[in-house]
Amino acid sequence: MRRRLAAGNWKMNGTSADLEQITALMAAHPAPTVDLLLCPPATLIHAAARRVADHPMMLGGQDCHAEPSGAHTGDISAEQLADAGARAVILGHSERRQGHAEQNAQVCAKARAAQDAGLMTVICLGESLDQREAQTTLEVIGAQLADSVPDTATADTLVIAYEPIWAIGTGRIPTPDQIAEVHDFIRARLQQRFGADMGSAVRLLYGGSVKPDNAATVFAVSNVDGALVGGASLTADQFSPIITALETA
Numbered sequence: 001m002r003r004r005l006a007a008g009n010w011k012m013n014g015t016s017a018d019l020e021q022i023t024a025l026m027a028a029h030p031a032p033t034v035d036l037l038l039c040p041p042a043t044l045i046h047a048a049a050r051r052v053a054d055h056p057m058m059l060g061g062q063d064c065h066a067e068p069s070g071a072h073t074g075d076i077s078a079e080q081l082a083d084a085g086a087r088a089v090i091l092g093h094s095e096r097r098q099g100h101a102e103q104n105a106q107v108c109a110k111a112r113a114a115q116d117a118g119l120m121t122v123i124c125l126g127e128s129l130d131q132r133e134a135q136t137t138l139e140v141i142g143a144q145l146a147d148s149v150p151d152t153a154t155a156d157t158l159v160i161a162y163e164p165i166w167a168i169g170t171g172r173i174p175t176p177d178q179i180a181e182v183h184d185f186i187r188a189r190l191q192q193r194f195g196a197d198m199g200s201a202v203r204l205l206y207g208g209s210v211k212p213d214n215a216a217t218v219f220a221v222s223n224v225d226g227a228l229v230g231g232a233s234l235t236a237d238q239f240s241p242i243i244t245a246l247e248t249a
């Protein structure tokens with residue numbers, strides 16, 4: 001039985017004043033029955049970690065470098081994220097793939113580094129609108145999955161997030177059938193590659209315009225074990241009902 005996971009990605013949003021949202025979220029969910037992960041900007045991880053000390057909420061980074069240290073100005077290593085209090089890291093988000101030209105091989109190297117640092121990895125996959133319209137979605141997802149996920153991944157350290165690029169921040173969301181098709185495909189590919197036990201244990205998140213009013217519909221879909229939420233994770237008022245929908249799904 002996979003434990004569900006509600007993950008929030010603040011992207012490049014938030015300053016120390018927004019730590020109050022984390023406090024409010026913990027107050028609203030003192031004993032969550034699903035796993036919670038919040039990925040604020042790196043500047044807030046340490047302070048956030050102090051706030052969540054006595055709460056099961058996990059904190060995560062939004063990217064890491066593949067090397068543990070060195071001359072990489074502006075980058076952050078997985079070890080540094082862990083040292084700041086992170087227990088997970090998002091990797092291969094489409095905003096990194098597009099805005100920083102990240103390739104699958106880089107994502108894979110980062111995932112290995114994150115695993116070495118003891119971090120859970122949330123590896124993002126997703127097709128563009130052009131790719132969906134050209135009916136190459138499964139081909140694209142299959143290639144990203146094969147080349148972004150390291151052979152050394154384990155069920156405890158690997159989470160996959162399916163995020164169609166055209167659904168991110170647009171208010172446009174795939175139909176339940178479209179989500180099911182991709183999630184079932186990812187599940188089958190994981191089972192083929194890693195065997196039935198591990199392939200069945202890896203959690204699969206959907207991401208892209210998840211909001212309080214559509215969360216229950218998304219969570220009812222086959223092989224959806226939770227969500228990676230962007231905009232609606234920025235405030236406790238918006239994120240809390242999504243967490244509740246997952247708890248009651």
Ligand SMILES: O=C[C@H](O)COP(=O)(O)O
Nearest residue numbers: 009168169208209230231
């Ligand atoms: O990482 C989160 C996703 O990019 C989804 O963002 P969104 O919920 O704002 O569409």
